[in-house]
Amino acid sequence: MARYLMTPSPNHGERREGPVDMLILHYTGMETAKGAHDWLCDPKSQVSSHYFVYEDGAICQLVSEDRRAWHAGVGFWGGVSDINSRSIGIEIANPGHAGGYPDFPPAQMEAVMALCSDICARLSIPPKRVLAHSDVAPARKIDPGEKFDWAMLAANGVGHWVEPVRISGGRFFQQGDAGQPVEALQAMLALYGYGIEVSGNYDLATEQVVSAFQRHFRQAKVDGIADVSTIETLHRLLVAASSSGP
Incomplete structure (x- = not known):
């Protein structure tokens, strides 16, 4: 296992059920990376993640992988409703859509890719269970969002991806349709x-x-x-x- 700078968060508990077989990626959605990092380590926040990735690629570990970090909230994926017990959570410093949603810098993406690759290899997390926070909580969350380079991760063996079909005309469905x-x-x-x-x-x-x-x-x-x-x-x-x- 690679060594990461330890900045412990008190916000974690016992895992409750099943194997750790998901990796959930988030953006912080806060104005500054330091503010987000501090918040995840503040007992008043009641939130945390296992890892935090700065814009320059620096990686910190906040919670031990054998503990249940509090990152996903209410969610669901593939029959699992306690996402926190079954997952590793990574927070990626980015102010998010409310903060202008800048691109994820190359150094940060490289660090995320290396971290995900390390975690998936050690814990045997399947590509199909490397997910966005928005995948498991679509009614509440939109992170890490449409600028996150999932294709780059998949090209390096992390996550599940296919080439999207080109946008064109044709039949579509939207809210209000039925059948x-x-x-x-x-x-x-x-x-x-x-x-x-x-x-x-x-x-x-x-x-x-x-x-x-x-x-x-x-x-x-x-x-x-x-x-x-x-x-x-x-x-x-x-x-x-x-x-x-x-």
Whole structure:
């Protein structure tokens, strides 16, 4: 295991169930990296992560990997509702959408890639369970967002990725639509792992899940509308997932 600067946070507890088989990536969404780092180590905040990555690529460890850090909150993925007990959390310093959402610097992305690679190799975390905070909590979260370079991570063996289908015209579904095609879309999203009710109604919750999918896998346009590009990219992802094993 690589050595990282230890800056302990008191905000953690016992893991409750199951193996550690997920890696959840966040952005901090605060004005400064130092302010975010300090907040994650403040007992009053009741939040933490296992690791923190600065813009210059410096990496700090806040919580031991065998402990349950408090980073994901209420969420769901692939049948798991206690995300914190099953995951490692990484906070990436970035002020987020409310702070202008700057690009993630190359040094920071390289550090995130190396850290994720180390964690996934040691803990045998499957590529399909390297996830965005928005994937597991689409109704509440949008981080690390559409500027995060998931393709770069996947090119280095971290995470699951397919080339997104080009955006074009054609049939699409949006909030207010209903019927079997919407039900099929919801079933595909649920099969991949998203927490979504397969109801046949394109409601707000469905729009939020589609937006989360787009932020991760079809980043060129995030609007919560299931256009041909979104649906075909999801299909590509499911085909690739079925051929790559657990």
